[in-house]
Amino acid sequence: MPSSPSRRRTRLAWLLVAGVLLAAAAAALWPRARGFELVEARNALLLIERSDRGTTRMREIHPLTAPAAGVLERIELEAGDRVEAGQILARLRPLVSTPLDARSTAEAQAAAVQAEAALRQVQAQAASAADARRRLEASATRGLVSERDLVAARALDREASAAVEVARAALAQARSRIALVLPDARGRIELPAAVTGVVLRRLLQGEQVVEPGRLLLEIGTPDSLEVVGDFLSQDAVLFKVGAVARIEGWGGASLPARVERIEPLGELKVSALGVEEQRVRVILSLEQIPPALGHGYQVEAFVRVREQADALLLPIEALRREDSGWKVWTLQDGRVRGRSVEVGDSDGRRREILSGLSPGEQVLAFPPPGDLEGLRGYRLD
Incomplete structure (x- = not known):
């Protein structure tokens, strides 16, 4: 029997619904852009840099020690006080009266003469190093000298200046010994500052008996401040003397620096995470030293290894x-x-x-x- 019109319409409706559902499913499953x-x-x-932690240090630190046994008078200086070369830092009274003899007097005076001669010798060497540095700096402005040679000349100049300060300290110590043996001495030894700088540490304060060689004060020269970086050995092999560097994380603006020396000795150290690492000390010289930056401050050091x-x-x-x-x-x-x-x-x-x-x-x-x-x-x- 042929289908009735109503049945055909119902069949067509269901087919239409099924088609719509299939189209919707296909649209839903079709991957979209x-x-x-x-x-x-x-x-x-x-710019490729390697960074690691570092600390500041004053390269020139001058200890003040007791030249002989005696009674140390109270030291009034505090850490951070500025002192001038020749300023009296401490005074030492002898425990007992020292017998006077010609031999002790002659030995003390000879030591002072020898110290004076050593001072004149290193002063001449320092003048020669300063003259060489000035000539290289003049040639560097015309591009006739490499940066490495210029950095080396500046380092020699600073080392010669430091040697002069050491010789002055030795002379001051030799002269202080004369006070023990000269007949006209009042018996009290005055200990002067060998250099102009700041007091880093005061080891003793009140009046007390001290033995020979006892450390009393440490004087640092702020102009000699440098940064000691503690870098991984695989980073340090990429560095060159004279390479551009910068100092961050010290509490102020970025400080320009240069690589002055790469120490050849690597040391095994354990990181905060317990990892063993080979570390190399890299010395960075600062192009400008802010007054707020002192000895032993923590910094972050960055050294440039490549610039393209x-x-x-x-x-x-x-x-x-x-x-x-x-x-x-x-x-x-x-x-x-x-x-x-x-x-x-x-x-x-x-x-x-x-x-x-x-x-x-x-x-x-x-x-x-x-x-x-x-x-x-x-x-x-």
Whole structure:
């Protein structure tokens, strides 16, 4: 029997509903195009630095010791007080009267004469080193001297100046011994400052008996302040004497510095996480010394190991490390395509692209995990 019109209409309605449901399901399951943020590979300045902790120190520290046994009078100076060369820092009274004899007098006077001669000798060497430094600095302005030679000359000049201060201290100590044996001495030994500087430490305070060689004070020269960096050995091998550096994390603005010396001895140290590491001490000279920075302050030292003016750079988040190497993802005709690249150094924010990309090419800024090859996508504005 032929179907009635009502049955045919019902069948058509159900077919229509089924078609709509199938179309909706297909639309829901059909992969949609995803929006991606793109970033451009650009030529820019690349600075590669290595950083680690460090401390400041005054290179020239002059101890004041008791030249003989005696009664130390109260020292009024406090840590941080500024002293001038020749200023009396402490006074020492003899325990008992010292017998006077010609031999002791002659020995003390001979020691003073010898100290004076040694002072004149190192003063002549210091003048020669200063003259050599000035000549090299004049030649450096014309590009005739390398930076390394100039740094070495400045270091020799500073070492010669330090030797002069040491010789002055030795002369002051020799003269103080004369007070013990000269017939006209009043018996009290005055201990002067060998250099102009600041008191770093006062070891004794009240009046008391001291033995020979007892450390009383330490005087530091602020102009000799330097930074001792504690770097990993694999970083230190990249450094060169004269390399550009900077000091951060001391409580003020960034301080320009230079690598003055790289010590050849590595020491095994344990990090805060319990990891054993080989550390190397690197000495940095400051181009300017702020008054607020003192001896033994903690800082963060940065040393430049490479500077490239026109390196092709890409943000590190646009790169993905895979078994075959580094990879980036591009958008071509609405599809995501992977591309292998060769990378170089990184400054922590960007990485150098050695091959695989050209300047101006755009890649996915944050590629999601998984296989993206052939995925439909579009650029987010």
